[in-house]
Amino acid sequence: MTTLNITVEQAQGRVPVTVLRIEGDIDAASHKTLQDKAAEVINAGSTHILLDLAGVKYMGSAGFRAIHAIANMLADDPSPGLEKYKNLKLLSPTDAVAKVIKTLGFDIYLDIQQDRESAVNSF
Amino acid sequence: MSAEPSLDLTVKASLDNLQEIRSYIDQAGASLGISESALGDLRLVVDEAVTNVVIHGYGDVEGNVEIRMEASGSSVIVRIRDNAETFNPDQPGAPQLNTPLKDRPFGGMGIFLIRKMTDEAEFLPLPGGGNELRLVKHGAIQNGG
Numbered sequence: 001m002t003t004l005n006i007t008v009e010q011a012q013g014r015v016p017v018t019v020l021r022i023e024g025d026i027d028a029a030s031h032k033t034l035q036d037k038a039a040e041v042i043n044a045g046s047t048h049i050l051l052d053l054a055g056v057k058y059m060g061s062a063g064f065r066a067i068h069a070i071a072n073m074l075a076d077d078p079s080p081g082l083e084k085y086k087n088l089k090l091l092s093p094t095d096a097v098a099k100v101i102k103t104l105g106f107d108i109y110l111d112i113q114q115d116r117e118s119a120v121n122s123f
Numbered sequence: 124m125s126a127e128p129s130l131d132l133t134v135k136a137s138l139d140n141l142q143e144i145r146s147y148i149d150q151a152g153a154s155l156g157i158s159e160s161a162l163g164d165l166r167l168v169v170d171e172a173v174t175n176v177v178i179h180g181y182g183d184v185e186g187n188v189e190i191r192m193e194a195s196g197s198s199v200i201v202r203i204r205d206n207a208e209t210f211n212p213d214q215p216g217a218p219q220l221n222t223p224l225k226d227r228p229f230g231g232m233g234i235f236l237i238r239k240m241t242d243e244a245e246f247l248p249l250p251g252g253g254n255e256l257r258l259v260k261h262g263a264i265q266n267g268g
Binding site: 001002025027028029058060061062064095096099100103104 | 138139141142145163166167170171174177178232233235236239240
């Protein structure tokens with residue numbers, strides 16, 4: 001059974017940012033855990049979310065379904081142009097996860113940051 | 124002439140077993156001498172393939188999935204067998220990479236990744252029923268062949 005641990009942290013940049021620090025693998029068995037946790041913080045008032053992926057060694061396509069669902073929950077819509085999402089960003093994906101993000105073309109939409117403080121201040 | 128090494132795993136086709144399957148890929152990969160980069164790709168494609176077997180193949184029906192990993196020179200061959208309904212891989216299309224994310228249909232990402240991260244991906248119906256997905260990755264084995 002895939003277990004996913006998610007720690008919720010609040011950070012203050014130009015706007016309040018909720019950081020979801022994720023540890024574990026995100027696969028078809030565990031992606032709902034991430035989606036549900038994001039729904040919980042969004043329902044509690046979070047408007048800007050940073051997904052800290054440094055502790056995620058593996059993410060399959062199910063992880064992208066979760067990211068897509070979270071972006072929709074935040075009503076974060078970069079269309080009609082191909083701009084990046086403004087309310088949902090990623091922090092420090094591992095090489096394996098970064099490769100999948102690029103292969104699936106998600107890097108077009110997702111702002112991928114490497115430093116937590118800069119990431120929080122980029123919202 | 125000695126036979127090429129191979130390793131098998133048979134488990135219940137369940138999303139609850141994905142972690143175990145990825146661990147098996149890591150262990151089998153290490154004993155076959157597969158490079159870390161190729162192993163990362165295989166971990167992903169096998170996970171995606173088994174996820175498809177569980178969700179689209181068996182659905183609500185119980186069944187097993189059998190994974191066999193073998194070396195062939197510097198290539199690695201992975202065979203994933205199930206007993207589910209015959210699978211048509213051409214049904215879901217490739218993800219529409221230039222479509223805004225919110226408008227993207229989400230089917231087909233797994234198949235897209237499988238084809239993208241292997242050199243050969245062949246879906247074969249088995250004579251007695253079920254399917255075999257045969258995956259080949261060239262140059263995966265360090266010092267192989």
